[in-house]
Amino acid sequence: MYIIGNLSLYLGIGIAFYSIILYVWGLKNKNNKMINSARGGVLSLVLLSSIATFLLLYNLGTSQFQYKYVAAYxxxxxxxxxxLTAFWAGNAGSLLLWLFLLCLYTGFLVFSKEKRNPMMPYVSIIMLLNIxxxxxxxxxxxxxxxxxxTIPADGKGLNPMLQHPGMILHPVTLYLGYVGLAVPFSFAIAALILKRMDAEWIKLTRRWTLVAWVFLTLGNIIGGWWAYLELGWGGYWAWDPVENASFLPWLTVSAFLHSVMIQERKGMLKTWNISLVIISYLLTLFGTFLVRSGVLTSVHAFGDGNLGAYFLIFMVFMIVLSLYVVLTRYQLIKKETNPIESYFSKESxxxxxxxxxxxxxxxxxxGSMYPxxxxxxTGTKVNVGPPYFEKVMAPILLGLIVLMGICPLIAWQKATFERFIKSALWPLIAGVISAIILVAIGIKGSFAIVGLASxxxxxxxxxxxxYDGIRARRKATKESVAMATCKLLVKNQRRYGGYIVHIGIAVIAIGVISSHAYVKDTLQTVSVGEKxxxxxxxxxxxxxTExxxxxxGIVVAALETSYKGKSVGTINAEKIFYETWPEPATEVAIKTNWKEDLYVVLSxxxxxxxxxxxxxxxxxxxxIWFGGMLMVFGTAIALIGGKTTTSRVYKMGIQHKKAGV
Known part of the structure; x- marks a missing residue:
């Protein structure tokens, strides 16, 4: 096992280097045999990373304590x-997981239906540099x-906080998102190298980017759910530096997914799109640097200074490479085919x-880097906590919510205020009525009320x-409501899939605003029989009981619970004492319904x-968790759609403009 495992890693270095050289040499000499050989090297890397992954899983599952990693976790x-999930509990395993996923992504790319695309060798080289x-x-x-x-009799065990179902899902989904962003980055750099600044690279990477984005979404949502259930502080997002590191690329990729629609339709915002793809990829490296450098205090950090230095060097290398390619192609990038015609339009x-x-x-x-x-x-480390992020991000996210409500109601190219007001009338009335109802039932907090109404x-x-889409379809086809809804989704997957994602965000926003503004909290010491x-x-x-x-060892506190005077059963709050861990773990007692959670911690x-x-x-x-599921469902629908080619969409936009539409 030792020899095979190490051999797979050392061979991986050689074959990755070999494949890069063959790709470069094949491109320079226009030699397809070399390029095909390099493509075979990628397949070998998938095999080698799979062997290393299987061996580590086997070692962990069978308690091979002669390996330091197995004994440590x-x-x-x-x-x-x-x-098995200890695979990604430490630095060595999590890096191997990242490598394995990176090889899989690259293998799928190299052997996809686009493998003959002229950009693919350049894309492969950039992916291979990462590998x-x-x-x-x-x-x-x-x-x-x-x-x-010396082989220990037993291992140190896994951190109790990691012994949770969230450990099975959160790191894997987050890494799938992180690694997935290398794909659009590689296509963007390849398009720049080849001076192909049309929207072809966007068409080729749309699904890859959506996949990366949905995995980032899942990773963040599952991470919040895990923290809520496991850490025992009653929250789900602490604005921890490493949490922020996973949120940053989500924000920039979300921006990219919106702006690519403008480039697809009008060939605009090329600079924005290239910049956002590069920044998103670099932010994944930055987040990994934070986790492994130990420069910031975090419950999520691995804290290995040497690894942090290596990631910093690689990040700087990729920044320099990106800047060089962008600056040498800047005159090409900044050529916009059509300017924004009106400040009051969907484009704006x-x-x-x-x-x-x-x-x-x-x-x-x-806020993350200020310390x-x-x-x-100054020589003094100033900690930046949740108050800063909440004060700064609350108005930003509120503005985003309002804009998300306005955007579907505005026309492309040039909208009129009268038509917008007509379209927005009923949503505005719904928002105002909701604010009035909240005030009437005694809800306090002006910012929270504005947020909920928005x-x-x-x-x-x-x-x-x-409603408008279903009504128009029923009027034209006489279909039932159910059939019209299904056909509407099938014919317009990208549009209505995106709308479902936005609805999911609205559901999450209600959960976040309400749970922050209206939480009830008490800390009490009671004797048996007291309430x-x-x-x-x-x-x-x-x-x-024990x-x-x-x-x-497990200490259990039993609490008979009643709601509005009616018994709803007994809940148990626990502390678990692990033989291999100095601190006890908290098992929270939670009773959930659609409108609130009763959350009890044995202190x-x-x-x-x-x-x-x-x-x-x-x-x-x-x-919040239901809204996350809606976002995933909407993204799945959007992934199915988009069969119309970019060039066709772009030509349609030009034709519409000439026709005065």
């Missing part, structure tokens, strides 16, 4: 599923097949949407688009008859 009594870097870094500083000097709203998203990304980046900047300039406006504007009252809930403490499971206890509990009532938190 697993133990005999660890359930098999968490032995070569990861092979080298793994061998030098993160080898998962490194042996121990998309551009404003981009500015808001990029502005939000800059605000998050600045380092302040320490470098979200209702955005939600209503998208429902109106569905904790919060909102409409009463919790009666029934005492503590038992063991898989060698771990401490003096005896079996007296304990302290932190109890929260978090409104509409479940809407």
């Amino acid at each position: 697993t133990s005999e009594n660890l359930p098999l599923v968490y032995k 070569l870097f990861f092979f080298i870094v793994i061998v030098i500083s993160g080898n998962p097949f490194e042996m121990t000097e 709203s998309f551009l404003l949407n981009n500015l808001i998203l990029v502005g939000g990304a800059f605000a998050v980046l600045w 380092l900047i302040s320490e470098a300039l 979200t209702v406006f955005m939600f209503a504007s998208h429902l109106k688009e569905f 904790v009252e919060i909102g409409d809930y009463q919790l009666t403490f029934n005492g503590l 038992h063991s499971k898989n060698g771990n 401490s206890w003096e005896s079996k008859d007296k304990a302290t509990f932190q109890v929260k009532v978090n409104p509409f938190v479940s809407w």
